[in-house]
Amino acid sequence: MSMTITEKVLARAAGKDRVAAGELINAQVDMIMCHDVTTPPAISMLKEKGIDKVFDPEKIVVTPDHFQPAKDIKSAELHKRLDTWAKEKKLPYYYKIGRAGVCHALLPEQGHIRPGEVIVGGDSHTCTYGAFGAFSTGIGSTDLAAAIATGVLWFKVPASMKFVLNGSLNKGVYSKDVVLEVIRRIGTDGALYKAMEFVGPALKEMSMAARMTITNMAIEAGGKNGVIGFDETTQAYLDGRLKGKTDYTVFESDADAVYVHEDTIDCLALEPMVAFPNLPSNGKPISECAGEAMDQCYIGSCTNGRIEDLRIAAGIIKGKEVAIRTIIVPTTPKIWKQAIDEGLAEIFYDAGCVVSAPTCGACLGGFMGILAAGEKCVSTTNRNFVGRMGSPKSGVYLASPATAAASAIEGKLADPRKYL
Amino acid sequence: MSKAHVYKRDHVNTDEIIPARYLNTDDVAELAAHCMEDLDTEFMAKHQAGDVIVCGDDFGCGSSREHAVWAIQGANIGAVIAQSFARIFYRNCINCGFYPIELHGALEKINDGDELKIDYNAGTIDNKTQGTKIEFTPLPDFALEIVNDGGLLDHIKKQK
Numbered sequence: 001m002s003m004t005i006t007e008k009v010l011a012r013a014a015g016k017d018r019v020a021a022g023e024l025i026n027a028q029v030d031m032i033m034c035h036d037v038t039t040p041p042a043i044s045m046l047k048e049k050g051i052d053k054v055f056d057p058e059k060i061v062v063t064p065d066h067f068q069p070a071k072d073i074k075s076a077e078l079h080k081r082l083d084t085w086a087k088e089k090k091l092p093y094y095y096k097i098g099r100a101g102v103c104h105a106l107l108p109e110q111g112h113i114r115p116g117e118v119i120v121g122g123d124s125h126t127c128t129y130g131a132f133g134a135f136s137t138g139i140g141s142t143d144l145a146a147a148i149a150t151g152v153l154w155f156k157v158p159a160s161m162k163f164v165l166n167g168s169l170n171k172g173v174y175s176k177d178v179v180l181e182v183i184r185r186i187g188t189d190g191a192l193y194k195a196m197e198f199v200g201p202a203l204k205e206m207s208m209a210a211r212m213t214i215t216n217m218a219i220e221a222g223g224k225n226g227v228i229g230f231d232e233t234t235q236a237y238l239d240g241r242l243k244g245k246t247d248y249t250v251f252e253s254d255a256d257a258v259y260v261h262e263d264t265i266d267c268l269a270l271e272p273m274v275a276f277p278n279l280p281s282n283g284k285p286i287s288e289c290a291g292e293a294m295d296q297c298y299i300g301s302c303t304n305g306r307i308e309d310l311r312i313a314a315g316i317i318k319g320k321e322v323a324i325r326t327i328i329v330p331t332t333p334k335i336w337k338q339a340i341d342e343g344l345a346e347i348f349y350d351a352g353c354v355v356s357a358p359t360c361g362a363c364l365g366g367f368m369g370i371l372a373a374g375e376k377c378v379s380t381t382n383r384n385f386v387g388r389m390g391s392p393k394s395g396v397y398l399a400s401p402a403t404a405a406a407s408a409i410e411g412k413l414a415d416p417r418k419y420l
Numbered sequence: 421m422s423k424a425h426v427y428k429r430d431h432v433n434t435d436e437i438i439p440a441r442y443l444n445t446d447d448v449a450e451l452a453a454h455c456m457e458d459l460d461t462e463f464m465a466k467h468q469a470g471d472v473i474v475c476g477d478d479f480g481c482g483s484s485r486e487h488a489v490w491a492i493q494g495a496n497i498g499a500v501i502a503q504s505f506a507r508i509f510y511r512n513c514i515n516c517g518f519y520p521i522e523l524h525g526a527l528e529k530i531n532d533g534d535e536l537k538i539d540y541n542a543g544t545i546d547n548k549t550q551g552t553k554i555e556f557t558p559l560p561d562f563a564l565e566i567v568n569d570g571g572l573l574d575h576i577k578k579q580k
Contacts, residue, residue, distance in 0.1 A: 024562060038484065041446040049573045067444060074444035124484040124508060138508055140486035141446075142515035142572050150576065154562070188431055189478040193507050222481060224507055279431060364440040364483070385435045385482060387458045392439075 002254035004160040005227050006195040009135040009251055013118040021159035021258070029059070029147050031112060033121030035103050036064035040081040042122065042145035054089045055151035058244055061112050062086045063095040065102045066360040071367040093243070101332030101358040104128040104216060104302035108208065109332055111241040115230050116249035120147055125302050125382065127218040130227040131211040132234055133250060137225045158195040158224040160253075161261040165200035167268035172417035174312070175210040176304055176380070176400035178202070179217045180273040181265060184283035191223035194260065197253065198228050202267040208237040209308040216303045217382050220280040229253065272403045274378070274413055277395035278386045286403060286415045296377040297322065297408035298389070299401050300329025300356075301363040304380035307335045307342075309401040314344040316405040316419045317351045323411030326353040327369040329361060353408070365389050371396075378407040421548065422498045425467060426474040426532040432459060433482035434509065438491040440483070451487050452494030469496035472538075474530050476502065480509025489516045499538055501526050501545070501556070514563045517571035521545075523556040530554075 001018055003011065011019040013027035034042075039062070046052045054060065064082060067075035086094040095106060104125050107113050115133035120126060122144040129136035139147070147153050163182055169175075183190070196218045203211065211228050218226030230250045238248075271285035299305065299313050310330060317326075328348050330336040336358055339345045348355050362369030363381040371377055371390030376397060379389065384396035399407070402416035409419070436459040438451055445451065456463040456473070473492070479502035480488060489512045492500060501521040505513075513520040519540055523529065530536065534549040543558040559567065569575035 024560075037443050038486065041486065044446070045573060049577060051573065051577065072444060078444065078446075122484060124482065126484075138484040140484050140489070140508060140512035140515060142486060143511065146515075146572050146576060188481060189504070189506070192478065192504065219482075222478065222506060364443075365435075366440055366443075383435070383482060385433045387439055388435055392458045 002256045002258070004195065004197060004253045004257040005133060005229060005251045006135055006160055006197065006225060007157060009116055009118060010155060010157050012116065012249065019157045021157050023157045025155055025157060026152050027118050027155050029120055029151050029153055030117035031119040032060045032144070032147050033103050033107055033119070033123065033126060034060060034062040034144070035066060035123060036068060036078050036082050037066045038122030038141045038144060040078045041141040042148060043081060043085045045142065045145045046149055051149050053149050055149060057089060057091050059151070060091055060148065061093040061107055062091055063100045063103050063106055064097065065100060066364065067366050068097055068100055068359055069357065099333055102302050102305060102360055105306055105331035105335065108132070108212065109334060111243040114242065114245065114248040115234065116251050120153065124219045125216050127223065127226045128212050128216040128302060130215040130218065130225050131208060133227065133230040135225055135227070138219060158193055159260040160195040160197050160257070161191055162259040163196060163198050164262070164264040165198060165202035166264055166266050168202050168205055169267050172402055172420050173270050173272055174400040174402060175206055175213045177270050177273040178265060178267060179214045180275050180283040180398065181270055183217065183221045183281045185263065186221050188220060188279050188281045189222040191218065191221040193224055196221065196223040196226045198226065203228060204231065207308055208233060209306040213303055217280065220382055272400060272416055274403060275384055275398035277384050277397070280382065280384060280398060286413065290413050290415050292413040293376065294324055294378045294397070294407055294412055295375040296324055296369065296371065297326040297404050298362060298369055298377055298379040298381065299404050300331060301360070301381040302331065303382040304401050305329055305331035307338045309380065310335065310339050310344050313401040313405040314347045316402055316416060317353070317409065318347045320351055320409050322352050322408040324408055326408040327362065328353050328355045329359060331358050333358060362389050378404050378413060380404050421535050421537055422470045422472045423468065424472050424474050424530050424532060424534045424536055425463070426527065426530060427459060428476065428527055430476040431478045431481050432475050434480055434485050434488040435482055437480065437488040438485065443485060443487055446487065448490050448494035451491040455491040455495040464495065470498040472499045472501060472536055473497055474501045474526055476527050477504045479505050481506035484508045486512045486516065489513055489518055493518055501530065503527065514566050515572040517567050519559060519567050521556050523554065
């Protein structure tokens with residue numbers, strides 16, 4: 001019987017020859033991501049229930065990111081609880097401040113993500129790692145506690161949806177525009193409980209960073225996971241990078257695997273997209289919305305804060321001055337250093353931007369760029385719900401780093417293609 | 421008897437249920453004080469213990485923060501009835517021993533202020549105000565078992 005990548009990964013993890021959509025399974029977890037907001041409660045729960053153990057320290061990666069460096073006393077307490085636990089359990093992959101970064105940028109960069117594995121994390125954007133042909137999904141603190149202690153979680157095998165990305169991307173159009181178009185088409189619950197599998201020639205030309213932008217936003221369509229098959233780009237990224245276990249299994253979807261929905265996106269027909277408040281599905285092509293005045297530009301986050309994104313933004317901003325406050329957040333210490341070494345930080349400085357340390361920060365309304373009532377922010381992040389980046393009366397406009405950078409220069413939503 | 425607080429909205433997300441500005445704590449009482457704040461600033465003042473929240477589709481979408489469920493539980497909300505739930509929130513409810521009530525057409529069957537009596541065993545809601553008996557989609561058996569055990573961790577302990 002035929003299966004999709006998602007089904008094959010889950011079948012392996014459940015010790016079965018095959019699984020089908022809708023089936024309930026107990027799956028072995030291969031990797032667990034822990035950060036500073038959802039993990040401290042999980043640790044407390046385990047202590048309280050008297051099952052305070054770690055099933056396999058090698059399979060846990062810990063990084064504070066949401067409120068790091070600590071934004072206030074309460075978040076410092078969260079960090080302290082995380083730090084105490086990671087040290088007490090002698091976790092080998094604990095990224096302390098200075099090495100800590102935005103989790104979904106850090107884990108792949110540091111070689112913790114392998115194809116064919118079951119990866120969970122106490123964060124909804126854990127679906128990012130599906131770009132490597134893994135099954136990866138976000139969980140809450142109780143599931144996280146159960147996974148840490150037992151290494152096993154129950155799952156309902158999701159039905160799969162297929163998105164064929166045809167053609168190639170025009171200059172100025174990026175994977176962010178593709179995923180905003182997908183979400184515009186199917187809505188924020190269009191993939192509820194389902195796997196979103198992305199295939200097609202346009203993907204072949206995309207870097208791992210660009211692919212991660214797509215799978216990162218699967219949750220914004222309600223998806224359980226996003227997944228992209230393994231190819232030479234995946235292999236080139238992984239070679240020499242993996243920490244610990246260096247072998248992995250590559251799964252491919254069978255030609256006659258079952259999909260409950262198929263959609264084709266003609267990438268050549270896409271324009272830069274902007275998702276208006278207050279849903280990621282409110283996408284509009286830039287030709288219909290250029291000129292909308294902005295107060296802030298934010299370039300960062302697990303969606304679009306990798307070095308490739310900063311290079312694109314710097315390429316547009318170079319030699320110009322930004323018209324609105326512009327906050328650049330490299331997502332890992334390595335990316336932060338690269339931004340300095342490559343001269344990007346200087347370009348941002350010269351243009352009047354501020355460059356921060358790695359943090360999730362303002363993406364979720366934490367700190368380092370919070371919006372006042374009535375303010376509008378063009379942002380390379382993934383969510384634009386009410387109050388997401390600050391005041392419930394502020395608005396977030398989701399876009400690619402290129403569109404965000406062009407908009408920073410003009411102080412209003414702008415088409416990046418004229419700057420390329 | 422529980423009073424229904426109806427929000428004729430889809431996609432009520434976890435940022436509205438408990439804004440991220442309060443995620444620097446996992447103290448349930450503190451979280452509960454801000455329950456539903458960015459959806460309805462009056463909510464905490466007007467609801468009574470045991471009252472019910474009623475919404476449209478995709479309730480609890482967005483962040484995986486279980487703090488959203490803790491805030492609702494801490495605020496002594498009797499139940500959340502939604503036309504559909506986002507996946508992680510739904511799972512978090514079960515894991516916390518809080519029964520998420522999925523009810524197709526909830527916004528047509530329940531009006532704001534209706535007095536409800538929920539029978540979890542029978543899978544029915546008595547709408548006393550309208551004089552109707554409404555059937556809801558029961559939780560699958562395995563999930564019901566987790567809820568009845570008081571949540572996932574107690575369920576795991578019981579199995580050992």
